[in-house]
Amino acid sequence: MADKLAWIDTELKTLKDTGFYNNIRTLSSPQGARLVVDGKSVLNFCSNNYLGLANHPRIVQAAADAVRQYGVGPGAVRSIAGTMTLHLELEKRMAAFKRVEAAITFQSGFSANGATIPALVGKEDVIFSDELNHASIIDGSRLSGAKILRYAHCNPQDLERVVQETAGTYRRGLVITDGVFSMDGDYAPLDKLVEVADRYGLMTMVDDAHGEGVLGEGGRGIVDHFHLHGKVDVEVGTFSKAFGVVGGVVAGNAKIIEWLRQRGRPFLFSSAVTVPDTAACLAAVDLLEESTDLVDRLWANARLFQAEMKKLGFDTGVTQTPITPVMLGDVQLAREFSRRLFDEGLFAMALGFPTVPMGKARIRVMISAAHSQQDLEEALDIFERVGKSLGVK
């Protein structure tokens, strides 16, 4: 009998032949400025560990202490018997941190989008979505059954055009945008988008996964950056990036948060994050509320690195955040660049189509507060050497 799974061999072969097969590297060290990757010690410019919290001693301690007190697993979904005092405390602390009415936590940023979007809109409704929104927004939007209309990237005028063209054809409308766009490091003109939404009575949602712990006062995120507290209906975030742990959060209007406790499907049908995760997130909030030092260091590192890269003649695109794309254009060049960086002891990913548009391949350099001045200088030297060896300026 024919192998009914032979199609997978064919598909995998195609991926390999066309260069789209994902070769996943293995880390055998904790996250930090340096990593051991495939057995080799390298400078780490790949992680979303913006503040160096993933292996911060206070966070590690908080997780260990909580495990001794409460064990590991939550035992059930939140709505049955899985809500612990720790989960509620984290939600209270996040609402206060973000200066909004209420917050609810999820297993991940991905599931937070899958919970929130279908709870807000359905088949009779419309989603106005930035054309470069994250995959989890796209999946959450599809799951909702609402009609998805895309507007030009970070373009409030185009949003308004699409809104006007479809006026009167739907029940409810929801505008959704990423906060920080992770491929280019630019961020949404949230104030202008909210103005348009307000003019037409549309709900607003921002997914600030890369802005959490990065933008706003002491890392309070994009809503805080634009002083839009109470004006953006919900803000989705993640604990997996700057917070250095794992988990998702939705913060904003108290009515929406209450509704998500009743209707957010990942909340109702998937168990809560574990005790150590939750305690670690709480310790991260403590650290962020105590001092802006880590956030300040992240931005100082980013400014220094980006200014020096420009002096070396590299094109760092349109970034407004610590995400630093090094634009190379050709995908083969970007891959070779990344390989040579790795040989020289620096780990940074090459990104090509379909992750970024055709002809816009790049190396994405992720700056962290964990980097020392010396790490940054070493990285700049390596970029200069590899750039010269490949004739990139």
Ligand SMILES: *Cc1c(COP(=O)(O)O)cnc(C)c1O
């Ligand atoms: C990373 C990311 C997510 C997913 O967050 P996880 O907590 O890792 O699931 C969602 N949205 C955006 C915009 C992201 O960048």
